[in-house]
Amino acid sequence: MYSSEHSNDEKLDALFRAFQAACPDRDPSVSFMPGVWQRIEARRRFTFSFHHMANGFVTAAVALTIVLGVYMSLPHTKASPNSPISYLEALADANTLDTPEIVGPVRLDLSESVQ
Amino acid sequence: MLVDFELIERAQKGDAAAFNEVVTAYRKRIMGVVTRLIARPEDVEDVAQEVFLRLYYSLDQLRTAQVFEPWLYRLTVNAAYDYLRKQRRRQEFRMSDLSEQQVMMADAAAGGRVEHNEQQQKKIRESVDSLLGAVSEADRILLMLKEVEGLSLKELEKIYKVNENALKVRLFRARQRVLKAFAASAKREQTS
Numbered sequence: 001m002y003s004s005e006h007s008n009d010e011k012l013d014a015l016f017r018a019f020q021a022a023c024p025d026r027d028p029s030v031s032f033m034p035g036v037w038q039r040i041e042a043r044r045r046f047t048f049s050f051h052h053m054a055n056g057f058v059t060a061a062v063a064l065t066i067v068l069g070v071y072m073s074l075p076h077t078k079a080s081p082n083s084p085i086s087y088l089e090a091l092a093d094a095n096t097l098d099t100p101e102i103v104g105p106v107r108l109d110l111s112e113s114v115q
Numbered sequence: 116m117l118v119d120f121e122l123i124e125r126a127q128k129g130d131a132a133a134f135n136e137v138v139t140a141y142r143k144r145i146m147g148v149v150t151r152l153i154a155r156p157e158d159v160e161d162v163a164q165e166v167f168l169r170l171y172y173s174l175d176q177l178r179t180a181q182v183f184e185p186w187l188y189r190l191t192v193n194a195a196y197d198y199l200r201k202q203r204r205r206q207e208f209r210m211s212d213l214s215e216q217q218v219m220m221a222d223a224a225a226g227g228r229v230e231h232n233e234q235q236q237k238k239i240r241e242s243v244d245s246l247l248g249a250v251s252e253a254d255r256i257l258l259m260l261k262e263v264e265g266l267s268l269k270e271l272e273k274i275y276k277v278n279e280n281a282l283k284v285r286l287f288r289a290r291q292r293v294l295k296a297f298a299a300s301a302k303r304e305q306t307s
Contacts, residue, residue: 008298012290015297016262019154019243022236023263025147028160035160036138039168 117141120180127174134174138167145191151263152195152256154244155202165194185273188266192256192274199252249296254289261286 117140125133146163150156169190177186247255260266260274268279275282 008294008301011301012294012297013262015239015243015246018239020151020263022239023147023150023154023156025143026150026159028142028146028163032142032160032164033135033138035164036167036171039164040171043168043172 116184117144120183123174123177123180123183127177127180134171137170141187142167145187148188148191148264149195152191152259153198154240154247156240158198162194162198165198166191169194182273185270188260188270188274192260196252196256199255246293246296249292250289254285254292257282257286258289258293262290 118137122133122136126137142163145166146159149162149166150159153159153162166187170187173190177183247258250258257271257275260271261268266274268282271282272279
């Protein structure tokens with residue numbers, strides 16, 4: 001049993017040695033260096049265009065934020081007299097805030113508690 | 116070191132000529148390592164170019180030129196690992212993957228009778244490639260670096276940044292798995 005394991009160990013080592021001999025260091029082709037630089041340039045172009053696009057997006061987002069901010073900060077002019085009043089305005093006219101049934105102060109009838 | 120530290124420092128500063136010199140000095144060695152790690156000659160140049168591409172874009176992260184070689188090995192290991200993972204050609208390890216021919220090949224290798232013609236070399240590459248199907252891509256690379264590239268545990272420690280004992284355990288387990296596959300194949304050959 002032990003000798004068989006030992007023998008397999010040796011055989012595996014031999015196979016690895018043979019593998020090393022079967023895969024020697026080899027010279028690269030003439031297109032190796034140009035290929036490396038092509039890849040570097042391609043990556044650089046991609047990074048540049050992505051960076052450019054991201055910058056454009058950020059600029060557009062900032063511009064939009066400023067425009068919206070300015071728009072929101074402007075006082076809104078009242079609707080023209082010809083236009084119908086809004087629902088909320090109509091409701092406010094019909095039920096003023098001092099209408100007791102709606103929002104008046106709670107009135108306590110103290111007469112019963114005194115008795 | 117195949118190049119001066121000064122050349123690496125120049126390449127780090129963006130000197131294209133210096134980078135070219137570094138690539139020229141190391142390309143043959145890196146191609147050899149990649150050949151043995153992936154065992155597919157047709158894709159070696161592609162993976163080696165990927166290594167140097169990664170080197171170009173990560174040179175600025177290199178702390179000191181003294182650790183350049185382990186750094187380059189690490190990039191090579193990572194590129195080979197990514198390639199092997201992408202390939203996914205090795206499916207689940209099956210006993211049938213190991214042919215009788217592989218066992219005969221190992222016997223012949225042990226006896227020093229292997230003829231190193233292209234056909235034989237191809238068969239050896241295929242045998243080892245198939246045997247290494249018994250372990251994960253990461254273990255395969257680790258095993259290759261130790262058994263075939265002949266790197267010491269100290270060198271592996273620098274590449275993987277893992278302590279020696281952990282590496283020993285991992286290597287032992289990986290080798291045991293490959294041995295088990297090899298033994299099963301040998302047993303099958305004996306019974307047939």
